[in-house]
Amino acid sequence: MAIELAAVYRDLHAHPELSFQEHRTAGIVADHLGSLGYAVTTGIAGTGVVGVLQRGAGPTVLLRADMDALPVLEETGLDYASTARGIDADGMDVPLMHACGHDVHVTCMLGAAEELAAADDWSGTLVVLFQPAEEWGGGAERMVADGLFDRVPVPDVVLGQHVAPFPAGFAGLHAGVAMAAADSIDITLHGEGGHGSRPETTVDPVYLAANVVARLQGIVAREIAPADAAVVTVGQLHAGTKNNIIPPSARLGLSVRTLDAAVREKVLAGIERIARAESAASAAPAEPDFDYVERFPLTVNEPAATARTRAALQAALGEGSVIDPGPVAGSEDVGVLATAAGAPLVYWFLGGFDPARFADLRETGRMPEDVPSNHSPHFAPLIEPTLSTGVRALVAAAREWLG
Numbered sequence: 001m002a003i004e005l006a007a008v009y010r011d012l013h014a015h016p017e018l019s020f021q022e023h024r025t026a027g028i029v030a031d032h033l034g035s036l037g038y039a040v041t042t043g044i045a046g047t048g049v050v051g052v053l054q055r056g057a058g059p060t061v062l063l064r065a066d067m068d069a070l071p072v073l074e075e076t077g078l079d080y081a082s083t084a085r086g087i088d089a090d091g092m093d094v095p096l097m098h099a100c101g102h103d104v105h106v107t108c109m110l111g112a113a114e115e116l117a118a119a120d121d122w123s124g125t126l127v128v129l130f131q132p133a134e135e136w137g138g139g140a141e142r143m144v145a146d147g148l149f150d151r152v153p154v155p156d157v158v159l160g161q162h163v164a165p166f167p168a169g170f171a172g173l174h175a176g177v178a179m180a181a182a183d184s185i186d187i188t189l190h191g192e193g194g195h196g197s198r199p200e201t202t203v204d205p206v207y208l209a210a211n212v213v214a215r216l217q218g219i220v221a222r223e224i225a226p227a228d229a230a231v232v233t234v235g236q237l238h239a240g241t242k243n244n245i246i247p248p249s250a251r252l253g254l255s256v257r258t259l260d261a262a263v264r265e266k267v268l269a270g271i272e273r274i275a276r277a278e279s280a281a282s283a284a285p286a287e288p289d290f291d292y293v294e295r296f297p298l299t300v301n302e303p304a305a306t307a308r309t310r311a312a313l314q315a316a317l318g319e320g321s322v323i324d325p326g327p328v329a330g331s332e333d334v335g336v337l338a339t340a341a342g343a344p345l346v347y348w349f350l351g352g353f354d355p356a357r358f359a360d361l362r363e364t365g366r367m368p369e370d371v372p373s374n375h376s377p378h379f380a381p382l383i384e385p386t387l388s389t390g391v392r393a394l395v396a397a398a399r400e401w402l403g
Contacts, residue, residue: 009104044143045133048148050148065129172350174326184294185254187291190203193248216274254271276288
């Protein structure tokens with residue numbers, strides 16, 4: 001293989017870019033794909049890149065990798081750790097880190113693209129798609145809206161992988177609902193401001209917000225069946241400027257995770273109902289405002305396609321190397337691509353950490369607590385065998401579906 005996987009990975013890790021700002025990464029991707037003979041389309045949804053390699057009649061297979069990083073201050077201590085900073089969508093100067101492993105995804109995809117381009121024993125059409133803004137939650141949707149499947153062939157299957165905190169050398173694949181739906185909601189609660197010494201002349205949005213936060217916890221505890229899964233987290237509460245001033249409004253920032261479409265609708269309806277009811281109970285001058293800032297659909301692996309791909313991964317990675325992690329509470333927007341194409345999705349997890357740290361997993365059934373999760377400032381995948389396994393998995397899955 002001409003591409004030096006470790007060198008590319010270290011470079012990408014040291015130069016992270018925020019959602020829809022992946023210009024340097026997109027340039028590296030486009031240049032490499034072009035050198036391999038792919039027909040390259042750039043600028044889809046701003047920074048999206050797609051390479052197409054056609055080898056006559058046969059199925060069309062789409063491989064997908066995401067490119068964006070997170071506003072996280074890296075604390076890994078690696079000699080290739082990021083020191084980069086950027087300006088986020090709100091105009092704030094923030095630290096940048098590949099804290100979710102998208103640098104792994106890009107590197108593995110470039111390696112797979114090279115290996116498949118060098119092989120002459122398959123037929124069909126290979127589409128390698130490098131997506132912006134998965135973390136923002138709108139990258140896949142923006143690419144589709146920007147005419148993705150008018151510009152490149154419509155696939156018969158969509159395949160992809162995500163590095164995760166379990167043993168390197170392994171893959172995790174679950175049929176059906178594999179990842180949760182996620183909704184990020186900003187709620188603005190309206191009050192009437194005034195002096196802190198005269199609360200009777202005001203409608204206090206801080207008190208209102210506190211009641212909403214407390215009441216929201218009852219949705220999962222008392223409205224969702226024990227057999228169903230849901231998470232309602234209030235991650236932000238902003239109000240006021242001074243201790244003796246009752247402000248005119250308060251803002252809550254919520255993150256919601258669900259694994260079933262009906263449960264999702266019930267939870268979201270409950271959130272709006274509670275915010276409106278508590279506003280009415282406080283005699284608020286206006287109903288609350290709801291802004292759904294991020295929306296990830298359920299990630300659903302089509303069962304038959306999953307079984308077929310599982311066999312290919314098992315053959316490539318070795319007996320016992322493909323496990324079933326069950327549904328995961330994390331979220332992804334890769335399913336948007338499959339839905340838009342009318343194609344089955346198969347999306348698996350790629351182990352990225354030292355297997356020795358998981359020695360007790362079989363006995364206890366519990367993940368070790370010292371392995372950092374995605375989005376942690378300590379998230380540092382093992383370079384090998386993570387990268388070579390990721391390339392092997394992508395190549396094996398693509399070959400299974402190509403002619």
